[in-house]
Amino acid sequence: MKRLTAILAGACAALLCAVMALVLSRPATAAGLVQVTDFGDNPGNLQMYVYRPDQAPAAPAIVLAMHPCGGSGPGFYSSSEFASLADRYGFIVIFPSASKKMNCFDNWSDASKVRGGRTDPVSLMSMVTYVERQYHGDPDRVFVTGSSSGAMMTNAMAALYPEVFKAGAAFMGVPFTCFPNEGSYNPGGNSAPCVNKSAQQWGDVVRQANPSYQGPWPRMQLWHGTADTVVSYAELAEEVKQWTNVHGLSTTPTSTDTPQSGWTRQRFADSSGAVQVEAISVSGAGHSLPMSGMAAAAIHFFGLDSGGPTPPTSPTPPPGDSACWISYTANTWNNGFTGNVTITDHGTSPINGWTVTWTWPGNQQITGMWNATITQSGAQVTARNVSFNATIAPGAQVSFGFQGTYSGTNTAPAGFALNGGACTIVT
The missing domain is CATH 3.40.50.1820 (Alpha/Beta hydrolase fold, catalytic domain)
Structure with missing residues (x-):
């Protein structure tokens, strides 16, 4: 053992x-x-x-x-x-x-x-x-x-x-x-x-x-x-x-x-x-x-995905829609949190290989990750695909997540970019 x-x-x-x-x-x-x-x-x-x-x-x-x-x-x-x-x-x-x-x-x-x-x-x-x-x-x-x-x-x-x-x-x-x-x-x-x-x-x-x-x-x-x-x-x-x-x-x-x-x-x-x-x-x-x-x-x-009380709904983007949609959610406790990022290809062509970048508004520091390779320099974060989720077909989604620490307020990033282009944040 x-x-x-x-x-x-x-x-x-x-x-x-x-x-x-x-x-x-x-x-x-x-x-x-x-x-x-x-x-x-x-x-x-x-x-x-x-x-x-x-x-x-x-x-x-x-x-x-x-x-x-x-x-x-x-x-x-x-x-x-x-x-x-x-x-x-x-x-x-x-x-x-x-x-x-x-x-x-x-x-x-x-x-x-x-x-x-x-x-x-x-x-x-x-x-x-x-x-x-x-x-x-x-x-x-x-x-x-x-x-x-x-x-x-x-x-x-x-x-x-x-x-x-x-x-x-x-x-x-x-x-x-x-x-x-x-x-x-x-x-x-x-x-x-x-x-x-x-x-x-x-x-x-x-x-x-x-x-x-x-x-x-x-x-x-x-x-x-x-x-x-x-x-x-x-x-x-x-x-x-x-x-x-x-x-x-x-x-x-x-x-x-x-x-x-x-x-x-x-x-x-x-x-x-x-x-x-x-x-x-x-x-x-x-x-x-x-x-x-x-x-x-x-x-x-x-057999649990039919007849449920809250059927799936499409994310609602704000004005200024783009071909890249990103949603971000966080579960926060004390001075720690987990974050989940979902990328939706809202365009007409597949995404073949992706890099998502964002800037923390506070002192958040990533300590672990899944479904992506993540690096951080100061407040700047870069998340790259791993081998099994590199391609996102039109209309499809890919999610990745991480664990982190912070002090003060765990405020969400103001924006995300995919392969250098700004994404629309959806809720």
Whole structure:
């Protein structure tokens, strides 16, 4: 486990989870995120945070969203898109914080592999039950998602409590029961730790967790970057084996497509044509999922993006419109903050490679970033695309974010430029 901690710490420093680790050490003071301290049985010693949008319906759906190693609930809230999607579609999000080594969810102990085991899954189920009771969450629309360690726990929750979760979306995970013990929980030190079972064997460990359960089983969406060196891309095929076997499907996809540039999606449908499992490979991506737009794809897979109380609206630009639209939002606490910048190509030609610049009106200093390479000299900031988001098609958007510090007032920049040209700020 010490090797895992060191490896994941190094990976976090270079990739997305580094930003998450920084963000998540902060208290949850952003409006709308509420910490619940007494939510029921908590053998995993987890912390619970809830995001309920202002316009949630009377019986909202519930999404359990879990961070990677080195992260926390408030950080995943700030660095992922699930809260903004909850605003749009009216579901509640639970953002738990893990407490084990390097803030990883327990995916290795014997207790984590059995229903009712005295560790993290029981604590997570207490959170779901609390939201059903206190927030009138709809027990027939409960979903689970997570990144890395959170993705591993996504597979575990779907396996251990299949009658609770209708669907799951696992970003950079491994099959349920992959790790036999804590000492083996070392994905970064083993190029492919869980590739030694057949589809039948992987399916059997799920069925054995609930011997009397006959279905239906949760639908599963599985994501992985092809260049992931922390949790091997080879694990995606093992997850596919597990969940297709649980659903009684072949490991040969019924269809393959490219829903977005760089994404290769394999879908596994049953005899009625309903997709029960889908696997999405992200070309060239490392240990950095979910990226921009992927949370929305998960919510679509869950079926939560239709009939919501606040359908998406187009940004409203001020007079003097330009071909580049930029929106900026910040979550501020004490002397720290996170910022999110969304670029919209409002022109008629694609943007091939982008550089966004702005000047801070105060003493803001960026300390971490995701989905962009950011440099700062004095008050001047330059953000450049990374390999996977260099192109923005007409009408499409790209988002990036950062963490920073400040003193005094955290005032937003007065303007942004894209590739040297002024952009229209939208709200």
